[in-house]
Each structure stands twice: as structure tokens, then as C-alpha cells.
Amino acid sequence: MTSDIKKNEKLSRKVRALPVYSINEGVFLGSVRLLLIDPAAKQVVALLLERRRLAKEERILPFSAIISIGDDAITIQNSTDIQKKSAFVQYTRLLRQPIQPIGARCFTAGGNTLGRIDEYRFDCTSGKICGLEITADGLFKEKILINGSHIMAMSSHTVMLSDKCLDDYQVIDNSLLSSMETAKDKATAAARGTFEASKKISQNISSKLKNIEEIQLEVVAEEPSEEPLLMENMENESENEIENETKSGIDNNQEITEANENDQAIQNTIEIEVKFVPDKKTEPNDQINATYDDQSINDQAIDDQAIDAQAIDDQAMVPDDEYDEYDEPIRT
Secondary structure (H helix, E strand, O other): OOOOOOOOEEEHHHHOOOEEEEOOOOOEEEEEEEEEEEOOOOEEEEEEEOOOOOOOOOEEEEHHHEEEEOOOOEEEOOHHHOEEHHHOHHHHHHHHOOOOOOOOEEEEOOOOEEEEEEEEEEEOOOOEEEEEEEEOOOOOOOEEEEEHHHEEEEOOOEEEEOHHHHOOEEEEOOHHHHHHHHHHHHHHHHHHHHHHHHHHHHHHHHHHHHHHHHHHHHHHHHOOOHHHHHHHHHHHHHHHHHHHHHHHHHHHHHHHHHHHHHHHHHHHHHHHHHHOOOOOOOOOOOOOOHHHHHHHHHHHHHHHHHHHHHHHHHHHHOOHHHHHOOOOOOOO
């Protein structure tokens, strides 16, 4: 359960550092530095203002001189209501050892520890302390509000409470715990939202990829694949290249064979020409054919026969005595 601050109540931290203005002069008189508490009366009796730059003493504003405590400023009637602290003898003892309940440990008359005071509330009209906000030992435990009427005694470090406060308290929000829980809830919600968004994105991507695969399969089923055609074209090109290379090789072989035959024919012709070259003085350098050779052979045979006939004639004309000197006829 939560406990809202009443209209006529103020938290001590809301009053500290508030500026003070006078209504009649309309001037700024200073800012609140400290709240003076009377432990016997259990109320705020005065406000200690910040020291001015050249002032030797701090100044005090009696709580009874306050006209109003607002959210943004404190107003008084006249600037003369604020005096040096030496002018207020009744506050001398409180100024020696000011009581600050915040941080003090709370005990019950029965000896039970409730925790430490985190904040206190007071009445804006009378200054009476009307509530203590106590945080249990342990930062993240629940925070409770004890009514100021249960305060039995106050000192700088300890506040004694009656046992009746155990039956008369309210659970209030722990600001730090609430902030942590709020941050945790926000972080959890953000993480959950991120997870859901990532999941949706992943599902959308998966569905789109699936649709793309289905479309590709449909296209493949409807149209012939380009890859087999490409492979077939490559095979045909390879076959054509091989065939062209083969034809080219055959043509080259034929050309080489023809060239060799031509070279052989030329060589044979040269040999024939060399073998049957006629005398340059009697015959022109014409080509000698087979008929010319045969005729030469026949002419040579006729010449041999004529020579033999001449030899026989010469032998008949030689005397016998001369013939004996020769073994054989002399041929000229």
C-alpha cells in the first residue's frame, strides 16, 4: 500500500535549498541550509539559512515567522524576521548539536529494530513531525511509514518508538526499489519485444526464401535448363574443334607428302640431267630423252662394226712376214 503526502505536509528534502522571499520588500533573503528540530517538542522550530558572502554569522528564520512553504519558495512578511543566530538564545543548545533524524536507527520500546530513517514529514503550519519513512536493513526490502505520534525520544543517532507502531504503519513504495523494478520491467519488455521482432523478421525471411525456392523450381520445371544446353554447346564446340584440328592435320600431312613427292621428282630430274648432260661444244644443253640415248647406242654399235671391217681389210693387205711379228692385227 502506498501513502500519499497530505496537502499540509512537506518532506524535509523538499524544503532544503528553497529560497526565502519577503512579501513587503520583495527581496531574496537567502536559501535554507538546515532544519532545526526540538527533540522534546518533536517538531521543526526554525530554519537555518546559508551564510552570506561577507557575513560573520549564520542567520535563523523562526518557524513561527513563516507565512507559507510552497513548492518553489518560502515567504515571510518582513526581512526583519530573519536574525543572526546569536540573537536567538533559545536555539543555542540546538545549534551546538543539531538533530538530523535522517540516517538515525529506529528502535521500539520492546527492543525491536525497524531500520533507518530515510525521510521525515512535518506539518507546514506547526512544524510538528507527522511521519517517519523507515527503510528496513537491506536496500531492497519494503519501506514503511510510522506516524509521528509514536515517537518517544529523539537523538542524533537514535529514535525510540512505542510498541504500538508495529500495529500502526503503512507500507510505501521504496523509490530505489521501484526504480530498479521499473528498469527491470522495461528491460524485460524491451528484450521480449526485440525477441519477438527478431522472430518475426526471421519468419518473414524464411517464408520469402521458401517462396523464391518454389518459384525457381517452377521455372526449372517449365523451362529447359540452361546448364544442359550450355554443356551440349560446349561439347559440340569441342567436337568441332577436334574435327577441324584433325582435318587440318590431314591437310598438313597431304601437303607434306606432296611437297616430298615434288622434291623427289625434282631430285630425280636433276640426277637424270646430270647423268645425261651432252658435250657443250657439240650439243646444246637440251633435255636428253630416252630416244636420244637409244640412237647414240646404235650409232656406237655401227662404228664398232666399221672398225672391225677395217681391221680385217688391213690384215689382208699386210705381208706374211710382217704378220708374224704381230700377235694380233694392229688397229688404228
